[in-house]
Amino acid sequence: MTNWKNICNLTGYYTSPTLTLPLICDGALSSITWSQTLGQGDKVVVQSKVSFDGYNWTEWRECVNGGSIPDISEDTYIANTKIVIRIIIDATDHVSPPLISNDITLYFEPVIVFNNKGDVKCKPEIWITKIDSGDFSLINTSRINDEFKFVNLVDQEVIYVNNEREDIQTSHAVTYRYKDFNDNYLNFPPGKNILRATGKAKIKFRYQFGLLQ
Known part of the structure; x- marks a missing residue:
């Protein structure tokens, strides 16, 4: 329905082209931010919609500046996921319109x-192949940012940890890595554990879920 603001060109919207996220991962921490200048009574709404298969789309959902992107959570599998952004502007006058x-x-x-699909905590084996020299850590965001960390690793060094x-074993000759470890072994409680990795490395887990008899 056309209203007075439409006739006076005080409302409008912009829709972005379809963007493809260049990610293939279990999930992602996300955020959306923008800068805006608003006069009294002005309003700017930023919305997003997402497609995980390129055909079916979610509904438009309002975004919060600095918040996470709707429909993309830490455990949402992402593989060539597509997203569209829409901006809706509602101004009170033409003299000082809202700016974004x-x-x-x-x-x-x-x-x-x-x-962890078991009933008890899981302590997996892990192999870490370091890419570039430096530190590596896994941070369990589901467990108050519990951190498993090694420092001073060497490029292409392979670390094996039986948690x-x-x-702890290393492929680096005549080296003991206990002193370079924060002594916080991996210990995953039942359910989903969302892990952030810092430092470049290839990792492989081996584990068995434990069930209460």
């Missing part, structure tokens, strides 16, 4: 989802 920056920033940080036995 040309750049809307979308941020994504891939995460690893370790779903059940608290045993």
Whole structure:
């Protein structure tokens, strides 16, 4: 329905082209941010919709500046996911219309989802192949950012950790890595554990879920 603001060109909207997220991951921490200048009574609404298969789309959902992107959660599998952004502007006059920056920033940080399907805590074995020298850590965001961390690793070094036995081995000759470890072994409670990785590495888990008899 046409109203007075439509006739006076005081309302309008812009829809972005379809964007494809260049990610393939278990899920991602996300955020959306923008800058805006509003007069009294002015309003700017930013919305998003998402498609996970390129055909079916979610409904338009309002975004919160600095908040996460609707429909994309930490455990939402992402593979060539598509997103569209829409901006709706509602002004009170033509003299000082609301302004929004040309750049809307979308941020994504891939995460690893370790779903412990057992009844008790899981202490997996893990192999870490370091890419570039430096530190590596896994941060369990589901467990008050519990951190498993090694420092001073060497490029292409392979670290093996048996978290059940608290045993650490390295492919780096004549080296012991206990002193470079924060002594916080992996210990995943039942359910989904959302893990952030810092530092470049290839990782592999081996585990068995425990069930109460």
